[in-house]
Amino acid sequence: MRYLPHTEEDIAEMLRVVGIDSLDDLFSSIPKNCCCRTRLHLPEAISEWELNSHMVRLAGNMAAFPEYKTYLGAGSYEHFIPASVSYLLGRSEFVTSYTPYQPEMSQGTLQAIYEYQTLVTSLLGMEVANASLYDGASALAEALLMAIRITRRKKVAISRCVHPNYRQVVQTYLGPTEFEVIELPYLENGHTDIKTLDEIEDLAGVAVQSPNFFGSIEDLQTISEMTHKQGALFITAFTESMAYGVLKNPGTLGADIVCGEGQSFGIPQSFGGPGLGMFASKMKYVRNMPGRLVGKTKDVDGKKGFVLTLATREQHIRRGKATSNICTNSSLCALAAAIYMASVGSTGLQYLARLNHDKCEYLKKELVKAGFAICFGSPTFNEFVVEFPKGFENRYQELLGEKIVAGYPIAADYPELPNHYLFCVTETKSREMIDTLVKEIQR
């Protein structure tokens, strides 16, 4: 087997040095009642060529662009990934390297992640960002736990407009603890209803998502002010990082912690994972932050270099009292995002984000022209909710057959919104494709 270099001679010589007769003897010290399994019931080994055929067959019956036109968002976004990004990410010094605990041998990863941290602070308007968490959902859970640690209070409030899966993850994380999660309802215009905020005592943090699950851009300034009046921390989450290419970032609007999903920046959708948990906060909270941090320093000869720092927050030192248990994170995805952000640049990202917004607005307008109802009135970024007449489900299934995925039905997560579909349009959809979608929906 090409990954097992030992020849019979190698093995014989090594057995001699160890002083045993066979490979099985290596395990002779294990108690008999702990080992000696029968042969594993797994498929027989296949060659590289058979693997190629097998995988092409499996991948073949999947719906992917350009064959399929999917108008799905809801936490995973279709964006163009430049060949240069994929190419650089394929460099095995990045891919096959270990966590940079030995800085002399990993300055590449360390400088790249330091740059990533800086780009994220710039994107979100915050003072410090970490080296990544698993995904946007776990990042939100960590943000709430961080707010609880800092304020030493026990309740958190989350908007119902936060992605349903994110809210579920938060419930799972906080389930076994003594902390309480309170859900904030939404208004007719698609914004979070914060009227009841000042009634909640012992409030550690308030979390909203912007753009929210319905695509609506929340009034972060107002929510921030109300939250701070309560002495709580204001957390903004997001699922579409592209939005902050054009929208006012949460940092300038008063967020204390910003967390979300960075998959839009150069990371393939890959059926939902791996993702990229972006996480940033105010500098005064840095010692309470979860996850790794890369810092700049000098070496013994005075040369500039980078190291992992403030490690005493982490599990390998603080163990049971760590800010989080996270060890392996999403480093390579953070690198992908950094390369993407570096390639797109400031001017470029503003253009791209605006293009996303405008293409989505175009679909919205065309659907209105065609007589369909847009559910929420507030301004949106590249997603919005449409209310279709009862029975649209049949047309939806027919469209699947025509290789069009016309939005995401949200009734399962919002039973009060039956026949409502969440549409997403990104820069990957041409005017022609959008026109076809509208035409097909109408038939």
Next chain:
Amino acid sequence: MKDFQGTSGLILNEPLLWEKGKPGRHGFSFPRRDIEINELNENLIGEGPGFPDLSEVDVVRHYTRLSQWNFGVDTGMYPLGSCTMKYNPKTNEKQASLPGFAKAHPLLPSSLSQGVLKLMFDLKGFLSEITGMDAVTLQPAAGAHGEFTGMLLIHAFHKSKGMKRTKIIIPDTAHGTNPASASLCGFRSIPLKSNKDGILAPKAVSEIMDEETAGIMVTNPNTLGLFEDNIREVADIVHKRGGLVYCDGANMNAVMGIVDMSEIGIDVLHLNLHKTFSTPHGGGGPGSGPVCVGKHLESFLPIPRVIKTNGKYRLSEDFPDSIGKIHAFYGNVGVMIRAYCYILSMGPDNLKKASQLAVLNANYIKEKLKKIFHLAYDKPCMHECVFSDKFQKNNKITTLDMVKRLMDYGFHPPTIYFPLVVNGAMMIEPTETESKEDIDFFIEALAAIADEAQNNPDRVRNAPQKCKVRRLDETAAARRPCLSG
């Protein structure tokens, strides 16, 4: 000095991203604007991020140069204990980037995602077979995430029986993520000392196991590279008082096809696909930490779960006792694809062989170095062995000094100062993908360093000599953190 692989070479300096570029440059091909500019409220528009503007050449040169400052498994050996830095097969990368997988949206209807659903279903079956456990969740995104999931499962189990158990027993050799994961779940860690042979003693366990203890977190083989010989008895003690046994499966590479985890009393265990199953470390992630459980814990597994009905696959949330979700979607599918391909490429016999050779490599190193370095436990080891700097301490040379010198010889350092029970620990795990020649080279390099420690200690103390930067000031980095530019 012999012709070791560590040498100096021409690598280039490279500034920070924002020290390069010019306004107006870009490295992206912008899609045509084929629709009009649509209204967007002025109040909502921001100033845009302050990214540098770089050309494609700027970006490619930047990251190419940065990559050349990194060591990777493709560069050379990483003898990192408990990390299993084995070779990352290239065909796996190709398969994961097939457009059908890479461009798949997680919320596609199941009729349009049968390929990946089948892959996930089959992978669960493979992992179940390899560990001997009954059911699997692929959702956790890393080992620690899997540990947390395991703790949640244990918590849910006890809750379902109307019991409130607040403690978890954690051995002194445990990885830091173990107590951290237990804490996240609200459990209090009860420390347990290993015996003089480096393994858990049943008597010590029975002294602290009680009806308030939810269970025990073991690692088997443990972080000293030793098989927990008493594991069955320990498991019995815990089970008798209603507790559960969690196994940290980070060291699974030693026992594939050899030990059945459910047979030895494990109720729940996590795996690290980025260790045992060859998926790349990526400079710190992403990984994947599937959790395997016995039947009695199956109903609590996270949702959704991939199920198969009449030959068709779909995701089902119809599991009322589930602990819920720990990931936005289904886990790190991209990583799962790589592990799936690895298992198919290896097949049952080669997976067992991999474990055997991993253990052979470690024992070979142990035998060859045990006269030169102090061996923490002079007995057969599994896939890793632990030395210390005891012999070199008299010359005031520490483990840290010696592993920094190892860089000059062209090897990545082993794991140091872990596990905590061995003072000045140096934990070496070669994995099975290192050839005998590379291991001999490694042994010779360490022997040469031990010799230097004796006869030329300054050389070791001032190491590394050949790296781009040397002995970075971590104190200054922690006292006055500079975390962004």
Next chain:
Amino acid sequence: MKEFSELKLPDNVKYAENHEWLRSEDGKARIGISDYAQEQLGDIVYVELPDIGSTFKKGEAFGTVESVKAVSDLYMPVGGEILSTNTALEESPELVNSEPYDEGWMIEIELTDDIQPDSLMSRDAYIESLKG
């Protein structure tokens, strides 16, 4: 690492078994960690100190001290209310290394227990305990 004989162990303070020292005057006491403790910890990078006004019992952890690779709890040698903390340590945690008994002091407390002579060690008793 300093040799034993090089350690600074003044006799105008009392020592606790977890290597804290205490210097009392007029119903107040200053507390810090001994030269031995800071040697063991290495370069101090951060000291986490309690809120003013909080009270701790004897033996309770009142804060933590961090080096690059380790964290240690700080324990109250006697019970008391925190009157003030050494804010200079925020900018210059290294004072704990260079001046452990003077500029590197950590907290000042009001004494609510009487100092029990046998619970705190004299300098000679501390030296004996270190040697043992």
